[in-house]
Amino acid sequence: MTADRPHIPAPVILYRHPKSGHCHRVELMLSLLGLPCRTVDLDMAAGAHKTPEHLAISPLGQVPAIDDDGVRLSDSTAILTYLALRHGDGPAWRGRDPVEAAEIQRWLSIASGEIAAGPCAARLVTLFGADLDHAAAVARSHALLAVMEAHLRDRDWLAAGRVTLADIAAYSYVAHAPEGGVGLAAYPAIRAWLARVEALEGFVGMARSAALA
Template sequence: MSVENSTDAPVILYRHPKSGHCHRVELMLSLLGLPYETVDLDMAAGAHKAPDHLAISPLGQVPAIDDNGVKLSDSNAILTYLVMRHGDAPVWRGDDPVEAAEIQRWLSIAAGEIASGPCAARLVTVFGAELDHAAAVARAHALFAVMETHLQTRAWLAAERVTLADIAGYSYIAHAPEGGVSLAHYPAIRAWLGRVEGLERFVGMARSPALA
């Protein structure tokens, strides 16, 4: 499912170690067996807005990567690049139009409902973001109810194998309890998380104290 990097130089991943967006990129790098190094940015001190980082990520975002001169930001864009440059792209992105569209739908959910639900709830509890926590928790549970039904009849989100959909979705759902969103009533989701965690070369993200 992967090929080795064509150079000996590692991919540089600029990140915050407790960011789910950053973790999904690190997980993909690891699953592909790519050599990489992490650079943790002091975002509280504004390191992500410094000129040297803006040269890599013009919007001042993490994650960002430098792959031997190829500089990219936006986690889902990076995932797509990594599998097209270094992996088996049809396996990860879909090998027919319907499958590819289904994977893209879950990437959109990662940027939409996951970001505004479990991600936003965790931003409040872990990072002190001034967001509506109750609304974020409600959105998370609405999404999880749909996902629970979806995963009761299948092992993976978008295909009969792991794809970018699962990698993009994993991090914030696995860490939803840190945002006060319990996974206790979602056994199919928990089983799916376990399958992701059972992948060869899986790497986890540092956990914060759970609130649920």
């Protein structure tokens, strides 16, 4: 009689663009949770995200998207929430009381709002040639960073006394803001926070543009 073999979970399949901060949020969360992952890079310029096969996984044609043993999801913040609740200590990541949960949700909304309209949009122009107002995106970025800098002067993490989904959702585009022409030299508290994220066990970075590598 043979001993039972330990269950080895199937890798989470992550459909991504390797230089997308939205995708990196998910890849970082998977790594912090120690989950096996297989990445599938989509040629967005060739429309790979609009094929019937991908639309069956992500109906709006978005990346990131995941397939976790048949659970298919798109939208980076939705995926972060799912991973925390299914594979991690959900309350630690998502909030242990109503105030923490609300603070974390506020930063998830900022990640989808001000961060997307600021550092993300500025980077889309410089790296991908997006037809957006770069000067306006840079101005929005610095307005947001000033608020974040003041917020982080007397705390280590964005929403609680520990790392939460708020930090994971905000990290990627803030860390890569210089690629969009948004410098971080004037924001020491933000730079210290970025360093704390990067010191987490399991941290994995996103590829930087050649000019800043």
